[in-house]
Amino acid sequence: MPTQQLDYFTSLVAEDEHFPLTEAAIAIAQHAYPDLIVQNVMDELDLLGDKLKHRISKEMPGLQKLQLLKSYFYKDLGFGPNRNDYYDPDNSYIHSVLQTRRGIPISLALIFMELGQQIGLPIKGVSFPNHFMIRISLPQGEVIMDPLTGTSLSKQELQEMLDPYLDAQGYRGEYQLPLAAFLRSSSPREILSRFLRNLKAIYTQHDRWERLLGIQQRLVILLPEALEEVRDRGLALAQLDYIRPAIEDMQRYIDESPDASDQDEIREQIMQLEQQSRHH
Known part of the structure; x- marks a missing residue:
């Protein structure tokens, strides 16, 4: 990368x-x-x-x-x-x-x-x-x-x-x-995040994970507070078999947003990835 x-x-x-x-x-x-x-x-x-x-x-x-x-x-x-x-x-x-x-x-x-x-x-x-x-x-x-x-x-x-x-x-x-x-004016950061999320939607729709990862990395940099972008970077990493960094991102998401509605799904993902990494 x-x-x-x-x-x-x-x-x-x-x-x-x-x-x-x-x-x-x-x-x-x-x-x-x-x-x-x-x-x-x-x-x-x-x-x-x-x-x-x-x-x-x-x-x-x-x-x-x-x-x-x-x-x-x-x-x-x-x-x-x-x-x-x-x-x-x-x-x-x-x-x-x-x-x-x-x-x-x-x-x-x-x-x-x-x-x-x-x-x-x-x-x-x-x-x-x-x-x-x-x-x-x-x-x-x-x-x-x-x-x-x-x-x-x-x-x-x-x-x-x-x-x-x-x-x-x-x-x-x-x-x-x-x-x-x-109709209020958006800040440059808001505009850029919308710009990136448009691309994210396109690449997600077409399962272009390598491209999506490039976008997710930038979203995490642009919006350091947005934990769902960290989670989504983890999901993109998992699709590309970068198992360790994928687990780290998902774990961070779970640790830092304990009230998230998808806690269980992401935990499940982490378990699957950990099993995968044992079999590698």
Whole structure:
């Protein structure tokens, strides 16, 4: 397991104060593309930013900057959704999205946010259920935008997108959370964890354990408090027959979350692994 890449990722996400979101998001792909040079991808983004800066003057109001950025991003560069293969992991890897111009909401949002930052437009990510959004604060008010298409969404449209999620979660009636609760800006760490969990879902679905392990290692680094990620790293290790480290992760999960509902299942797993290791 390439520890060098994990050390690099660890240093990027160590503190919330100076969190290089774009760089960390690009670096995630190194588990699947070990030869990827993150700085080259950063340079590529800077070049796109430079072309955009030529069209923008310092005095330009935010709304106009946003219109120019949208036109540049969606029309000139041609970014948009990968409708043919939405669940292709490459839709999540920034370097790949820059090549194909095809991505999912969160990967497109990260590139859009980075370009916005380069022209002094404060754009935030919003972890909206089932569809990552972006939020731009302008003197005229808040704009919530769909990163797949650049469409601005009204409160009513957002509520309609949210309702099926609220129904599924049983958050209706007196417990219903207001729309605003789902539109707050996410921190870079939250955005990156959502980014990783998208990949986790894809790799889990296709039983790609080696790839999943690369993602789990990064989730544990990114979210040191999240014991379920330690457990899931253990499960990925077990699938790959790394029995000792798998047992260690699962044991730590059991020791540190005594109230977990899956305690018995994980204990059972540990026993099976211990038997396996005796037979090896």
